[in-house]
Amino acid sequence: MTLKIAAAIVLPTLLLSACTAAEDNSADLAIPQVEAPEISVDTMKDITRELSTDAFEGRAPGTAGEEKTLALLTQRFEAAGLEPGNGDSWFQDVPLISIEAQNVSPLTVTGGSGDLSFSYGPEMVVTSYQEQAKIDITDSDMVFVGYGINAPERGWNDYEGIDVKGKTVVILVNDPDFGTESLEGEFGGRAMTYYGRWTYKYEEAARQGAAAALIIHDTAPAAYGWNVVESSWSGPQFYAQTANGGADQTKANGWIQKDVAAKIFASAGQDLEAQMTAAKDKGFKAVDLGVKSSVSFENTMSKMDSKNVVGILKGKTRPDEYVLYTAHWDHLGRCKPAPDGDDICNGAVDNATGTAALVALAEAYTKAGAPDRSIVFLAVTAEESGLLGSKYYAENPIYPLGQTVGGVNMDAFSMSGPANNVVVVGKGKSQLDMFLDAALESDGRVAEAEPTPEKGYYYRSDHFSFAKHGVPMIYFEGGEDLIEGGREAGEANSKDYTENRYHGPKDEYDPNWNWDGVMGDLKTYYTVGRMLAMTEDWPNWNDGDEFRAIRDKSRSGS
Incomplete structure (x- = not known):
């Protein structure tokens, strides 16, 4: 059973619900x-x-x-x-292309109360959809965009009022209704919509022009532990071949542990839990964290x-x-x-x-x-x-x-x-x-x-x-x-x-x-x-x- 649904078609009203039969x-x-x-x-x-x-x-x-x-x-x-x-x-x-990130540098965060460094594997994972031999994200402004959802039919846009072009967006997994008991809510209540899938979040980040997208891993809303993320995202990653070599995608996509996110937010003078709560409400405004991230890695690629x-x-x-x-x-x-x-x-x-x-x-x-x-x-x-x-x-x-x-x-x-x-x-x-x-x-x-x-x-x-x-x-x-x-x-x-x-x-x-x-x-x-x-x-x-x-x-x- 997959954990990756790369390049999926976004259906704006996609919703898993218990339908009442007409x-x-x-x-x-x-x-x-x-x-x-x-x-x-x-x-x-x-x-x-x-x-x-x-x-x-x-x-x-x-x-x-x-x-x-x-x-x-x-x-x-x-x-x-x-x-x-x-x-x-x-x-x-x-037709597929295999892209494997190698020689991955630590993810570093600067400009806050203290410089931070996080290691590949235990604390973060990262890969690229772009067919580039070297990926270099340097001093990229970090922006927290809540659940990273742009759903005009629901009057919801976590990117409203902020330009994330060339920046690193930090995103919550699942969707704002996670944790409710009923199937009623802006995003189907307890049932996840496609807006809650990490694949959608990367797609939307790319449409917004972000350089990188990092999802905060949290076991309950993700539905699997960090061990699954680390195992699934290391080694060769397969993508559909495209005419533009993934040029319209973000340079880097990845995950960070929740405690890593908490340290980044604290360094930026923000409280992660408070921002997670705020992100559940319609009208949430993205937060420029005022810190910069850097990460680099080489890609080994082969088409097949x-x-x-x-x-x-x-x-x-x-x-x-x-x-x-x-x-x-x-x-x-x-x-x-x-x-x-x-x-x-x-x-x-x-x-x-x-x-x-x-x-x-x-x-x-x-x-x-x-x-x-x-x-x-x-x-x-x-x-x-x-x-x-x-x-x-x-x-x-x-x-x-x-x-x-x-x-x-x-x-x-x-x-x-x-x-x-x-x-x-x-x-x-x-x-x-x-x-x-x-x-x-x-x-x-x-x-x-x-x-x-x-x-x-x-x-x-x-x-x-x-x-x-x-x-x-x-x-x-x-x-x-x-x-x-x-x-x-x-x-x-x-x-x-x-x-x-x-x-x-x-x-x-x-x-x-x-x-x-x-x-x-x-x-x-x-x-x-x-x-x-x-x-x-x-x-x-x-x-x-x-x-x-x-x-x-x-x-x-x-």
């Missing part, structure tokens, strides 16, 4: 009954184990790990009975064509209508070493499990026989670097998005065991919820909204790339209401994974895993997709959802 949202849909065939747990185990061995080196794009992953997937897709999904090729090229892997099972009666299954095959490669020296982020759960699921589902579909509509199995690259593979496919679709009925995204299966529920990321957004409810009914399980919408998971996996272009996608995760241990055990397991394995070297294959919950969820993924492939209906986003107009336009052919 009358047409509950219109009768022809949801066929579907019986899932046996899905191979051995396939799930074998592929998850192999993809997460050290031999695959963490599956970073452009490495030997990618080559091994592509070879494995094409062999298994073909053996499952799929056809190449891009003409006679299994691949779609995704990474690959999406595409297989297809052609439909029997309506082969020109498509249902998508997506999962990302990539992970972080080599990363910050664990205390035992292990520096390979193997990505067993995230997302060798989802990649294995594509193969297991392909086997199950061919075993059951082709449905009416075609099924596209899409293993995308560079999700961890900003949903770049899925973004590229959505902008350069092999199969027209107006003829793509919808799809399901699979990212990081839960190894906690069987649960009474599944958790839907973005529940209430589309009519696909009705298909999921029907699929769960026979199992006696229920679909629940995510309990932590403030973490912004809707914007952190590949379904988002397709949603932005109007394709209804559903993404759910294994539930935390475990049959053995209930919610307390489920929440403890999730917390343990996030704190000790997520985006770190210890996300490794465990031969003692309980696969019962995974296989139950995989059966549900099969059933939902098969229902979509057998109905004649075209489920849509719910009335009033931000993606509805995009879908209606694509379906009308305009």
